[in-house]
Amino acid sequence: MDPLGENGAMDAADLDDIAAELYALPPAEFTAARNARAMGPLAAQVKALRKPVVSAWAVDLLVRAGGLTDALELAAALREAQDDLDAPELARLGRQRRSLVAALAAQAVAAAGEHDVTVSAAAREDIEKTLNAAMMDASAAAAVMTGRLVRPLVASGLDAVDLEGAVAGSTPDGRATAAPSRDDLAERRARKAAEKAAREADRAANEATRELARVEAKRDKAQERVDHLAERLDDLERELARVRADAATARSDLERWDRERENAASLARSAEKKATAARDAID
Structure with missing residues (x-):
């Protein structure tokens, strides 16, 4: 008996590992590296791996650098606010999402530049669309987090994000998230x-x-x-x-x-009388 339960599961894991290695390379090096790895029982599947477009590869760079953790935490909060119909919280998280997406897109462009890969304006717009899709749809987030994205993603209204042919190797489980x-x-x-x-x-x-x-x-x-x-x-x-x-x-x-004055006045009057009497006696 196969120790993993199924040979297919082991093959898928091996293919995913090979794909992860290949998608870590700049797009210009992908084809030659892929062809060199196309050997053994997985040769056909490896050979069938598609070269990633620049925008998808730049998002893969962010994933490998661990740069999407905050975005996906915000995405979970945003989906919860949508479930709860919390309008003020939705508005606040929407503003935060737009700001974070712009910052992450700039980070992806800079990371690509470190690998001598130029990101056009159109490709940068695709990066932002992919990040928005991952933040608005749990299945898209799971696809992005494989780090094996082949093409950009787009969220259109309330419809599920189209993931057909978006991921190299196996598609992550739980493509559709059950409604609460x-x-x-x-x-x-x-x-x-x-x-x-x-x-x-x-x-x-x-x-x-x-x-x-x-x-x-x-x-x-x-x-x-x-x-x-x-x-x-x-x-x-x-x-x-x-x-x-x-x-x-x-x-x-x-x-x-006052008493002293009265006494003095009395003495003065008595002395005046005596003086008058004395003058009269002389006359």
Whole structure:
């Protein structure tokens, strides 16, 4: 018995390995390398491997460099948002997808240039179309991630991406992704609702914290003013007590000098009378 279960499975794996090696080469070197590998029981299948177009080969470069991880994570989130009919999330992820696709296409063009392969404007557009297809369709993503893409992919509306003849070697399993069940959708929506509620609660908590900080700052400022005015009031009360004491002393002095003046006036009147009497006696 075949240890792998089927000779066909082993042959397909071997063919995929050979194809992966060949598609790692620049397109100009592909044909000669392919013909050199066309030996043994897989000679016919190897010989039948098609030379990749530049745009597909550049995407294969990205896959081998591990540059599509973020894109496929975003793709999964985008498909989930589509399942949940989450319009705001769809809009946000759509903008993020376009930005990421443009950046990845530029990265693919630069990587091709490092292999002395020029990517035309049309080929770059095909790269972007392929990346978009991979992000919008799980089957296309699986095909792209083989690193054995032969031609570019195109996503057209809601139809499945055409993968016929797009991948060299075996086609990845699970070309069509099953639609989520009602229970799955309900669970996703519940999770989305819980996540939204958590975000809103966090936002409310942050706003409350900011408001508390604002109120505390105002309160601290008011406390400073109260303390300042209390100090001033204490100073004024001490000054008032001093002034009152000075006023009492001044009144006491005034009363004493009033008495002194009355006595002096009485003495002056008595002395004037005596002087008048003395002048009259002389006359």
